[in-house]
Amino acid sequence: MxxxxxxxxxxxxxxxxxxxxxxxxxxxxxxxxxxxxxxxxxxxxxxxxxxxxxxxxxxxxxxxxxxxxxxxxxxxxxxxxxxxxxxxxxxxxxxxxxxxxxxxxxxQAGSLLDKPVIRTSRDAAAMLQPLLADLKHEVFAVLFLSRSNRVGHFEVLSNGGTTSTVVDTKIVLRKTLEHDAVSILLAHNHPSGSLQPSGADHHLTKKIASAAALLDIKVLDHIIVSHSGFFSFADEGLL
Missing domain, CATH: 1.10.150 (DNA polymerase; domain 1)
Known part of the structure; x- marks a missing residue:
């Protein structure tokens, strides 16, 4: 067997x-x-x-x-x-x-705590994208800067819907004075992914820049961020 x-x-x-x-x-x-x-x-x-x-x-x-x-x-x-x-x-x-x-x-956004210096629009976008790009609703925020363009404070000043948000110029200027900033950088996100500024974005930028100038405050830039990149008003000669 x-x-x-x-x-x-x-x-x-x-x-x-x-x-x-x-x-x-x-x-x-x-x-x-x-x-x-x-x-x-x-x-x-x-x-x-x-x-x-x-x-x-x-x-x-x-x-x-x-x-x-x-x-x-x-x-x-x-x-x-x-x-x-x-x-x-x-x-x-x-x-x-x-x-x-x-x-x-x-x-990723923690570098803000180190109070970095903003030298270019790319510096600003690198800081703002982790904070704003993933949001499902539109927000308006401001970077408050010292004379040497060092970030002293960041704050979201307005929350809106999926396509727009309302911003009060008086609040922007009041906050700027509270933080002893000599210049500011405006920012908002586009949840849609589009980086093209709207007519309202252009109007708001000019309105805040004009009002700030009366107080010797300079608006350095207005950055739009999304998951696809960023748009700089300053880079495009719109300030």
């Missing part, structure tokens, strides 16, 4: 993160190799923490990234409630993801 050949038992695929080899688990991998060793999906899986029946946290993370074509910039624009539309992402997970993305934005 021929000797029986023992066959190894069939191995069932493992889906849950806790059943993986330790080196492959995102948390353990981060501890052993550092955050740089993890993919975007693995980092997102750590935030998601746990999956649901049939899907691991990593599966859910990959699905979320696939929905935004692997672009973290687009992921950062998703409202909390929209995260919750994904099966397996409840309110706690959605809030955790949104909070982490907001921290990333604030870290």
């Amino acid at each position: 021929a000797e029986d050949i023992l066959q190894p038992p069939a191995i069932k695929p493992l889906s849950g993160i806790k059943t993986w080899a330790k080196d492959d688990r995102p948390r353990e991998k981060m501890l052993l190799k550092g955050p740089q060793a993890l993919s975007n999906a693995e980092l997102l899986a750590i935030l998601i923490n746990s999956g649901n029946r049939g899907k691991s946290a990593l599966d859910l993370a990959r699905e979320l990234l696939a929905d935004v074509e692997q672009q973290l910039v687009l992921l950062g624009r998703i409202p909390v409630k929209d995260f919750m539309k994904k099966k397996g992402i409840g309110s706690a997970k959605a809030i955790t993801i949104a909070a982490a993305l907001e921290l990333g934005r604030r870290r």
